Structures are given as C-alpha cells and as structure tokens.
Amino acid sequence: MPLTLDTLNAAAADEAARLLDGVYEHSPWIAQAAVAQRPFRSLAGLKHALAQVVQHAGPERQLALLRAHPELAGKAMVSRTLTAESTNEQGRAGLADCTPQEFATIQQLNADYNAKFDFPFILAVRGPRGTGLTRAEIIATFERRLGNPVEVELAEGLRNVHRIAEIRLDDKFDATPVQGEQVWDQLERLAQFSDPGFKEQGQLTVTYLTEAHRAAAARIVQDMQEAGFDEVSVDAVGNVVGLYRAGQDAGGEARRLLTGSHYDTVRNGGRYDGRLGIYVPIACVRELARRQRRLPFDVEVVAFAEEEGQRYKATFLGSGALIGAFDAAWLDQRDADGVAMREAMQRAGLPATLESIAALRRDPARYLGFVEVHIEQGPVLNELNLPLGVVTSINGGVRYLCEVTGMASHAGTTPMDRRRDAAVGVAELALYVEQRAARDGDSVGTIGILTVPGGSTNVVPGRCQFTLDLRAPNDPQRDALVADVLAQLQAICERRGLHFTCEQTMRAAAAPSHPQWQARWERAVDSLGLPLHRMPSGAGHDAMKLHEVMPQAMLFVRGQNAGISHNPLESTTAADIELAVRALHHLLDGLARPA
Secondary structure, eight states, rough: OOOOHHHHSSSSSHHHHHTTSSSSTTHHHHHHEEEEGOOOOSHHHHHHHHHHHHHHHHHHHHHHHHSOOOOOHHHHHTTTSOOOOHHHHHTTTGGGGGOHHHHHHHHHHHHHHHHHHSSSSOOOTTTTSSSSHHHHHHHHHHHHHSSSHHHHHHHHHHHHHHHHHHHHHHHHHOOOOHHHHHHHHHHHTTTTTTOOOOOOTOOOOOOTHHHHHHHHHHHHHHHHHHOOOOOEETTSSSSSEEEEOOOGGSSSOOOEEEEEOOOOOOTTTTTTTTTTTHHHHHHHHHHHHTTTOOOSSEEEEEEEESOOOOSSOTTHHHHHTTTTTGGGGGOOOOOSSSOOOHHHHHHTTTTOOHHHHTOOOOOOOGEEEEEEEEEEEESSHHHHSSEEEEEEEOOOEEEEEEEEOOOOEEEEOOOOGGGOHHHHHHHHHHHHHHHHHHHSSSSSOOOOEEEOOOOTTTTTEEEEEEEEEESSHHHHHHHHHHHHHHHHHHHHHHTOOOOEEEEEEEEOEEOOHHHHHHHHHHHHHHHTTTTEEEESSOOTTTTHTTTTOOEEEEEEEEEEEOOOSSTTTTTOOOOOOOOHHHHHHHHHHHHHOOO
C-alpha cells in the first residue's frame, strides 16, 4: 500500500522515520530530524523539510551524505550490493547494460571525479521527467560537471541527492505528477521546431516569424484546440490567442483574466523560458474543460510571438501590441539578412498594416488582471530547495546598442601612448559597469556583445561595437546607473581621443506586483503546504508590459542545473511543473469565489 501523509503524521517518531527509510542513501538521521517537524501539510512540504535538514546539517554531514552514495556503474552495481532504490534507478537508466566502451568511459570519469572532488559523482539518473536519462546524457553531464569548481559541484551534488529523494518519495506515496508530465511532454514536442543552422546542431532557436516560429505557433494552436479552448486564433503580430469562455450565468459580457508568456527564444536557448507560462494555463483549461466547468470570467491565454528582441530590435513586440505600444518604425527594421519586418509579416500571412496591429489593443476595463508563470532563470529557488516563489517586482531595464570609434593603426609601429584603441576604451567601460552596478548591491550591468568589425591580429582596433544592458529594482536606481555609465563612457572617450554613439533599443519601467494579485499567488503557494518565498525578478517579462495598463503578478518555478537559463541546460521537473499548475488552479478557484 502507498504511504500517506495521514499515516506518516500519526506514526510514532521511530516508526515515521522508518517509513522514510531509503529516501536518503544510508542516512537515516535526515528522516529522524525531519519527522520532528510534523505534521506535514503536503508531500511537497515534506520534501522541503527533508532538504532543509541537510541544508542546516553542516559541511561534514553533507560530505558524508554525498559519500554514502554509490558510484554510477561502479563496483557496487557490478557486485549487486546497491540498495534496492539505487538498483532500480541505475537499472532504469540502462547503466547495467553499458557497452564495454561506455563502461570504460564511466569508470575513467569516476576515477577522475573522485580524484578531483573526493566524493562520488551523483546524478538523479531518472531525470526531470522521472523516466530516466539516456546513457549518452549521463556521460555528457558527467563530463560537463567534472569541470566545475569544488564548491559549485558540492552544491550540485547535494541538489541531485535531493532530486533523487524527491523521486523516491513520489514512489513511496504513489504520487504521479500527471499534469506536470503532460506539460513537460508538450514542451519537448514544441522544442522540435528550431531555426536553420541551429536545428542541425541540436540547438533550440526560434526567432520572430521564421519558419520554425510559424510551426511552433501552429503547434500551440493545435494544443489549445485539443485542450478545449472555445476560440483559438493567430493575431496580426503572430500572437496565438486562446479563449475559454465564462459560464452562462456570468451575465452579459464577462470580464477576463489574461495570462500567458512568449514562445520565441534566444539563440541556443532553453525549452522553458516563456513557454512554461503558456502551457501551465493550457493545462488548467484542459482540466476545466474535462470537468465541464465554467468560471464566472473568461480565461484568455496568449502565447506572445516576440519577447526576446533577437531578429529585430523590437523587444516585447507581442505583449506591447496588446497595450498599443507597437512602434510603427519597427515595420521598416531589417534583420541580418536584410528582410524588413513588414516583409516577414507578409510572408507569414499577416496583414502587416498599422491598422490591423492597432486593433489588437485591449481595453483594460474588460480585464481583471494579468498573471504569468515563468521559470525563475536564476539560482535562488534551487539553492533554497523550493519549487515555487512569488515575484514581488520586475526590475526596470534599459538596453543600448553602442559603437566606439578611434583610429585603426599598425600594431607594431604605433606607440602605446599614441593609440586611439576603441576596444580598450570599451574594455575600460566594462570594468566600470561591473564596479558601478555592484555598488548598489542589487543593480546589474552587462556588456553581452562586443565586436571589433574587420579586426585583425596586427591592427589596433579602430571600431568597437557593443551592447549595454542595465537593470535595477526601481526606475530611479536604474536611471542613476544609466547616467553614471554613459557619463563614464563619455569621459573615457574624451580622455582617449575616441568618439561614441549609443542607440537605446529598449526601456522598460520596473513593474511591482499588484498587492492583491501577489497575495493570490501567496495563498496558492500556501495551499500546497510550501513555505512562502518572495523575490524580485532580475529578468524582464511580458508581465512588465501588461503592468502598464492592468494589475499583474508572477509566479516563479524552480530551475534545475543551478537555475541556469538562456542556455540548453535550462530545465525544470515535471513535479515542479505540477505544483505550478496546481497553484494556478488555486488562483482561478479563489478568483471564481465571491468576495
């Protein structure tokens, strides 16, 4: 019989600890300490409590926990002396069926890893979906993590210990994240569409109105239709819009809850950025439709066509169109291949007229508000062993495309004190940006692209093109940072005999969450039996555009691999997605109840 929380909470302390035996490898002290915190309100709360015991156990016990785990495909597996749990996990990953070459590779990796870290390599081989990683994925992860610094790998090893424990607990409680797995699978299918040059390398890149972008939109349309939306369409800028109508007793023209996120990606990006916030609400609508339940308000889910500003300098184009913020000049912008946005729209079958785009503007009076679910894109939740976090505000940001011009000259004959080196000027600015942003504590500044056009090994750079991305939690702090950085750029150029140009490509105001809507997310997280963690968002999101016309609030979902994002390693688990779906269900239910 599956274990239940009622049974665990009611058992004597020794018995409760025994019921959790095997969750953490050869480390019963973790369960013994955790059961003192009963009663547990949820399985998710139990998982967090166990992880927190380890978090506060100190480095010696943490290291002992790591060393309690067997090597992957190691001597214990060969001699069949693994615990039942480890035998199941390594067997499901196919490690008992390695080819001689794979086995030799893993043995060498084990030896190299132990020599460097002095603890075994630990990986949750059943993976984020729970069905198992391939041997190729295991070896690739092994090789990548072998390059980590010791303190980074210690933390990653512990996180994988917790992930193993989470899966083992799901097995004990016979808990299957059905909705989370369905969303996970849908995001995998959506990731098959990628732009040429990237798809061939197994990389995910979907930029505005490319063939892959249009194919992704078509898949989202199909998924919305199959989920039970009443209306699904693609609008004049390529947004996919799904509408699940209110019940007949709503009376008159019902108001709407708006939700969603973007489906374009950065170059060589991840599967969850933006897209998770499309498919979590799709899952909620699917469940409403399955139960034939209607809410007293419409649910409008928008998959925004463009948020990343990768093909054109038109960041937040999709959500901006809904608030009347589409810039007419964007239509004449050209991409790297010289294709104007207007032409790209026409090729995609869109009208490409200002009139059709202006018609997309929503009337805020019709809307209750906007909510967005998003992968965190950072390490905080991962480090706290929390699956969900409530966003308090979205940082304001400004982006610039800049160029510094000096004088190209011979690298061998130009004395160091006679040079007008554009690249060195930008390098000096980069160091200042790092120092100036750090002064605020929570501001950030990045020169993400730095190019010397036509550069040569033996030529002093005469031109240097670069980007500036400056962000802060509030607009005055952001503006002070921008003013100081631009003033420093001017001072550097004057001192070095250089000239510069800066074109602002994006300015977004900070977007504090609406208190009532933030509270709705907080109640949803609490309903899952989880500790509440409030946090700002350093990344920009579509919510910050909708914030200009209606109340908004966001929910963050924990990322794996130290929370990395805008990277192929971006990941989250089906179990964490399940919790996000349940949180949104709770928010919808609360909104449906009379005040």
